[in-house]
Amino acid sequence: xxxxxxxxxxxxxxxxxxxxYHVLREKGTERPFTGKYWNTHxxxxxxxxxxxxxxxxxxxxxxxxxxxxxFDAPAAxxxxxxxxxxxxxxxxxxxxxxxxxxxxxxxxxxGPTATGLRYCINSAALRFEAxxxxxxxxxxxxxxG
Ligand SMILES: [Zn+2]
Numbered sequence: 001x002x003x004x005x006x007x008x009x010x011x012x013x014x015x016x017x018x019x020x021y022h023v024l025r026e027k028g029t030e031r032p033f034t035g036k037y038w039n040t041h042x043x044x045x046x047x048x049x050x051x052x053x054x055x056x057x058x059x060x061x062x063x064x065x066x067x068x069x070x071f072d073a074p075a076a077x078x079x080x081x082x083x084x085x086x087x088x089x090x091x092x093x094x095x096x097x098x099x100x101x102x103x104x105x106x107x108x109x110x111g112p113t114a115t116g117l118r119y120c121i122n123s124a125a126l127r128f129e130a131x132x133x134x135x136x137x138x139x140x141x142x143x144x145g
Pocket of ligand 1: 048050052097102
C-alpha cells in the first residue's frame, strides 16, 4: 500500500462530517449503540469513510454485543494497519486505514471465531456499500410492520 493519501487538516474538515472527522482524524470514539452500522447485517463491503479503501466485508461481521461494528478479520491481509496504543492507561492495539492513516478503532484478541480477533470499529469511520447481487442493503435490519 504505497499510494498514501495525505490531506491538510482543513481539507479533511471539509470532506468529512464532524463525527467522521472526530473519529478518523482525532482518534475519537463514538458512543456505543449510536453508530450507523453496529446492527447492520446486509451483505457488502465496509470502506474507509476518509478515502474509500475497502477495509472489511460483511461476512466477517459478527454481533459482539459491544455496540460497535465488530469483525473477526479485515477484508484482506494488510487491508488495515495496526499499532500499539498506550492511551488512557490501557495497552490496546489501534486499527487504522493504511492509506489515509485514519483512526478506525481497536482490535482485541478475545474474538469468538477461529481468528480469535475482534476488530471493534467506529461506524463513523466506515461507509457501507451493499453488494449489488444481494440488494438488501442495511435496511434489511428493519422489521416488517
Ligand atoms: Zn482511509
